[in-house]
Amino acid sequence: MTYKLLAGAALALTIGTASAVTPAAAQDREGWPDSFTVGTASQGGTYFAYGSGWANLVAEELGISGGGEVTGGPMQNMALVHTGEAAFGMTTMGPAAESIAGTNPIAPGLEMTNACAMFPMYQTPFSITTLKSSGITSVSEIPAGAKIGFGPAGSTSDTYFPRMLETLGVDFERRNGGWSDLGGQLQDGLLDVIAFAAGVPVPAVSQLEVQTEVNIVEFTEEEQQKIMDAFPVSEFEIKADTYTTLTEPARSVSMWNFAIANCDLPESFVYAATEVVMSDNERMVSIHRAARSTVPENWDKNKVMKWHPGAAKWFNENGASIGADMIHGG
Template identity: 85%
Template sequence: MKTLSFAAIVAASLVVPAVAQDKTGWPESFTVGTGSQGGTYFGYGSGWAAIAAEDLGVSGGAEVTGGPMQNMALVHTGEVAFGMTTMGPAAESLAGTNPIAPGLQMTNACAMFPMYQTPFSVTTLASSGIKSVADIPAGAKIGFGPAGSTSDTYFPRMMETLGVDFERRNGGWSDLGGQLQDGLLDVIAFAAGVPVPAVSQLEVQTEINIIEFTEEEQAKIAEAFPVSPFEISADAYTTLTAPARSVSMWNFAIANCDLPETFVYGVVNAVMSDNERMVTAHRAARSSLPEFWDRNTVMKWHPGAARWFKENAGADIAADMIHGG
């Protein structure tokens, strides 16, 4: 019993220096802007908010929001300290084309740490005969997901970039899956974590094709949009016999750029230093690893976050990519 108590004391003494630092300007509490309740953003955001609050001894929690675009606006204005966004909405917000506040360049939202990837994938019925993007007939009815979603915002543009002529359809993923099966849609273009439940359900009920991009198509999309090459693993769906070539858009946690450097450093340390704990909070955190710091090619880094990645991940972040640098 004495040994256990001593070990606990030693453990505590090792933890204290990480948080016993200059707390000048630290907020008494913080809020993380996430997304709709029940979605990945809300679950993931609630998880890291709790971890950061516990480690830093500051009250914190998640708030339901409209997702990536709104989070950029909320963090930029300081209405919430932290948020989560994807590279696409971040780029649009910095350029002043965020539909929430057209013309406002949201440059006071800074990158904090990498979260996970949102892959873009294409699904059709096997009976359609569509086996590639080039096979999609002119005027095809394509379901792009809920209106205003990341999928609906970017996938239509990607299809246009690849020369596809289509009629745009919106709806929830399950609803679109039913429409595809009923012959009301020709293609569904998903931007969601894999396996997408609607696709898994479809392949149980009927034969489908999961369309991969060619290397040329992948490169063309990656050049035009803030996405990275991605492979959908063969074990994601029973339909696949080999990995399917795709692209993905990274999700990043963001911070108001005016937050104290030591505070943001502490939050990043809490989240990035123990991936197992983050994965326990949400499975999507399996990609929340320090080595993926370089997936941010859009936003300037918060100085506290940049310092953490330089010190702990060997990050080579240029001075002009750090806020105030």
């Protein structure tokens, strides 16, 4: 598989930083890669914006060439990081659990246990967007046979949202694609609904709001509870100030996202990369507002993956209590 490396840090920065490294620091960097990639998802989604941002931040601070990589999302990122094709990636708890259990559709039967937890990112709300002109203001108003875009094939949205809507009795035709492409199709009348699973604000929805009038469809309390009973999600509320379309909070459900690292990466490298991201939340929030949840106290939201030793060391030094049984190789 070949992917396009995006937003790489400047090589001049790498050279300049390397020349300033002290012998002690150089010793600490033994085994570090010359460059790295972060598996994100399709352009127009939160993963791409957030992932490319923290990749560039780490590259800049550590003086290593690195950047975000367009992928199919959480399921594919688990495979890429497990095999080492990508050093880092991002995933959600559902796809992570399925991948570790060997039920990732990309490689059925392969237990992807060499992808380790690195740091908590944010919750992924499941939200529905339609054009205001469609008249669809609730899940029950989605017409039978509606064409619904679920994001890239194998993404968190594509894996769970169709099953959620089926649980709610919605009849639909399934469509896949990048979030930006699906937003264009919705605007052109080729889709009736987009079912997003992405950190908010979703760039594609924000762009749609600028170009046309949309409805952001919330779940009823009964629908919300039905989904929580059937899937590994929790209650969530999309704040009113997330989108200009919203005048009050919108009821939703969500799933936690974590950054992941190949378990074989040097402990000192992953420790340093984790420290860059977790020590400057203000800068992370400037990359994407969803990073307001990228804080040390959310370390306990990972109940699925073993931690990379370097990441676990940083968190345990900063208030966490990650046991040896949850650390790779421990």
